[in-house]
């Protein structure tokens with residue numbers, strides 16, 4: 001048995017190429033898919049109400065899309081509400097957007 005370099009399929013020794021993707025034995029490079037990376041965006045504010053923070057987070061999560069959103073967490077840091085949206089992105093995607101500091 002040998003393992004296809006390209007698709008990772010195990011192939012019987014009597015075959016000299018992968019039955020699945022027909023890559024010759026010992027050749028081929030793994031499929032290069034963009035690596036998934038976890039990212040987050042948080043919404044916080046002393047003056048903002050939970051309603052505002054949650055609706056901001058909900059709007060952002062809607063933009064990201066249901067397939068990418070992993071979850072939303074919230075916490076209270078000394079009366080400062082923080083709502084965080086966790087989502088999947090790829091390494092090729094733009095860097096994690098961060099909140100601009102409030103003036």
Ligand SMILES: [Zn+2]
Nearest residue numbers: 004007018021
């Ligand atoms: Zn293969």
